[in-house]
Structure formats: C-alpha cells, structure tokens
Amino acid sequence: MQIWVVCEAEGEGLRRAVRELAAQARRVGGENVEVTAVAVGDEAGPAEALQGTVHRLLKVEGPAGYAADPWVDALARVLGDQAPDLVLWPEGPRTRDVLPRVAARLGWNAVTNALALEAGDGGLRLLRPVCGGKAYQWLGLTGRRVLAAFRPNSFDPETQADLTTRVETVSVEPAAQRAEVLERTGQESERVPLTEAQVVVSGGRGLKGPENLRLLEELADALGGAVGVSRAVVDAGWADHAIQVGKSGKTVSPALYVAVGISGAVHHTMGMDTSKVVVAINSDPNAPIFRYADYGVVGDALQVLPALTRAIREART
C-alpha cells in the first residue's frame, strides 16, 4: 500500500502535524506500507527533517513559493501519475485551498477535519465529526483513492528514524496563478499557531475588559502555549476573529485547554471538545463549561490567572 504525506513548512522547519501524519502512516500501514513524503517547491528543504522516518521523499520541482493554482496543478499531476492509495494532509488554510480542488481534478474521494486513522478489520478507516461534533463517523478507506486531512495534535509525532529514505525528484510545469496577491499581513504573534499549540489558554467575557487579555497572554507564555478567545470577546472588539475558538472560529485539540471566564456555550465547546485535558476557571459554580472540564476552579479570573501564572513559573524553574 502506498500512503503519501503532503509536507508543509512552518517558519524554517516542518509543521509538527506533518511529522504526526508520517508517524501514523507507518503505525497503521504495517509491513506492506510504503510511506512517501511529497514536498512541493520550497517545502523540499524543511521536508528533509523526515529523513529516516519515511521510505521515500518525493520533491516536486516547478512551483516555487506557495500559490494555490500552481500547487493544485502540480499535485494533481504527480498524484494522478503515481496513484497512491491514501494521501494524508495536515489541516490548515492551505490544505483547505488545495485538497478539494485536487480531489475534483482527479475524481478521488476527499475528507477533511478527520481526527483518527486506524487499521480495523476491514482495512484502514478514519474518524470525522458529523453534526458539528455532536457525533463522529468512521469511514472505510480500503480499495479507494482518498485524500484526507487531519487536525493537528491527532497523533503522536514520535517515530523511529530507522529507514533509508530514497530521495526522488519530479519536475512539472504547473499552471499559472490567477489571483494576484496585492498585500499580505502575517500573524503578528510570536506564539505557536493556535490550532497547532499543545496548550491553549482561552478567555471569555468573564475577563471583563480588553486590558485583561494580558493576563491570558502571560499564562500562555508561561505554559508555552497559544491564546484563544470566545466569540463574545471578538464581538466586543477585544480580540481578532483569527483567535476565536468554536463553531464559527477555529477548532483546537491541544493536550491542555484552559477556559477562563467562558460560560461553555455549545458553540464554544464544539471547537475545543477534543482537547485532551480541560481546565475551567469561572466565578459561577454552575457554569456549563465545568461539564466539559477535567479540573475546575471557582473564582475570579482576575485573581486566579496571575496566581496560576506564578505557580507555573515556579514549577518550571
């Protein structure tokens, strides 16, 4: 069986989500799997980080920096030619642009937002949410060609570097980009991206005002995590929609999610319910968020947050 993993860089390195997928491909593929990491254009450098953990590294030369049209074209050609069984992609804005269009070009099945991949009795299967995460569905993958995108933090990225990776190169002359970028403003934050972070500290209206978002940031920095907010905070203009967690914002799945002054409306919890460990801090002992939490503290966020930040810093030194 041929399983491919689509590489995506982050800064100078490779996205952790890509390492997770490569590790999981080997885990579920067993003896007969050949895992190929496919890296388009400039992603080839960072993809070297997978040396020893995949059977093959396939560099696709042609497109340089990322642009949707040439990427779709290049990937559709290479996938069409080599016809792997399953292609794993890290969830993210780029995958959301490219994956559906490649699937449409090739006539293959496509799934996004998946959160588990395992070998069952009937071969490989994946799990994806339905009804906004109120239930989950297993889909069988055997005997098909499938493009599937998985949420970051779905798998353990650790694997043995015990393979001899063949490095191959293909060249394509991809289609031109049609939409022209006039301006780009990156994320100002120095912190880890929200959807990728192992720790997310989120605040809600219980923080009382934009000036107190600083308390969240301090805790997030102490934990090496990212900051999120509820929609109420975005609607009040205290923070940008880019860091909103929930149904109409981002879905996160960190190892630790801390919800501070957030009531726990279903629209919010739908975006964080797959977090491994959840801590809720709220002044109302009956707040619904406690039903989604492993640990709860009843108290004033403005007092508990600084105390927690201090305690974390102490524990870390």
Next chain:
Amino acid sequence: MNIAVLVKEVPDLEARVQVTGDGSGLEVEPKRVLNFFDEIAVEAALQLKQAAGGRVVAVGMGLEALRRALAMGADAAVRLEDPALEGADPLTVARALAAAVAKEGFDLVLAGKQGTDTEAGLVGPMVAEVLGVPCVTGVVGCEVEDGSLVVTREADGRETLRVPLPALLTAEKGWYEPRVPQVMGLMKAMRAQIPAVSLADLGVEAVEPLPSQGFQGPRSRPEVRMIQGEPEEAAAELVRLLRDEARVI
C-alpha cells in the same frame, strides 16, 4: 453581475443528535436551517448586487435553506432533487452544483467557508475546480473594481488579492452580518416557485461515497474535579495535578 450562491441545509446547531443503539446510524432532531456561513454568503451576494447590479440565484438541495435565501432577498432559487444526492460524496454534490450554476450563467459564485455539520469546506473549492474558475477561501471583504474583484481573506493572517471574474469565493465570519428576513420577504419566499433539476437533467456522474463504518458519540469526560481554596492555594494544587496526575505540563 450574475451571482450564484450555494446554500446548504444543515441540522440546527441546537438539534439533538443521538447515535442509534447498534452504532450504525444517527437520529437527528429534524430542525433544519440554512448553514451559518452560507447566510453570510447570501448577505454578501445581496450587498454586491446592490453595488454592481445584477441578479442573485440561490442553488441548493434543501427547501428550508432555499426559502431562507429567498426571504433574505435572493431573486430566484434552483433546487437539486435526486435520490442519488442523499448521502452523496461531496464531489457528486459539487459536480451537480457546478452544472446547475453553469446552466444559470454566472459571473461570481459564492459559497460558505464550510458546513457547520461536517465542517468539511470541500464543496466550494470543488465547484470552482469543476467550473474552471479561480477560488478564494475564507473571504472577509470584496470590492468590484474595473471588472475584477479585490478580495480580502483571512488565513494565517490577512491577504488582499485581485481576482479576475468569473470566480468563486467562500464566505468567512466577519464579512457581513446576515440580515434577518422581513415579513414581506418571508411571504414572497413561501409563494415562490422553486424549479427542481435532477442529476440526469444536469448530466452529472456520481462518485461513489466512502462507506460508513458506524458512528460514535463524543468522548465522555469523567466528572470534573473541583479544586478548592483561595486563588494561591487553588493555583498551586492545580499545577500539581496537571504535572503529576494529568502529566500535561
């Protein structure tokens, strides 16, 4: 400008959802609504029409969603109706939508960023690909300028792009606040004739969907452990638990 909006009908976010006893199916309370992001797309279409003139046609499968789009002010609606669309693969849906849109004629197609049901975000860009037009996802702003569009999108920061028409855009939260239909609109929507087309009418070939291997509910968490004490004490105890018990820090 001829604008087609792709409208998906989804279960209300508040609808009760239960996995059947044997895990093979789902019981979903039959409360159906127009998808959250598609409401934004309909609003954007109406705003663009106001600025540039033209016509807004809603295209979709569910009557509830199509009537809502009409009530908001869409000029017409086209319904895809075919047993083969029940539980269809997203690519089948996209091919059908693309064919229906092409038949209507269009300069611009708007879709939602994703459905609130599977949060897949597949169908919009697939339709763009089938139609052979450029696609911009996660749009939060759009102006018409000399026959092309200047579009702002949200994706790991912000991007402004110039996009030639025809094109397809998917709507992100923050583009517009969707209007609430007025009584007149609701009455017009109730009376509207909505023509139905089938996959055969459109000459669409279905893609076999991936087989379902059963459903499960969300993971149930153990009962929450409440940590008592003054802020300093509670914080110290919490840190101890996160380190020694949960092992996440």
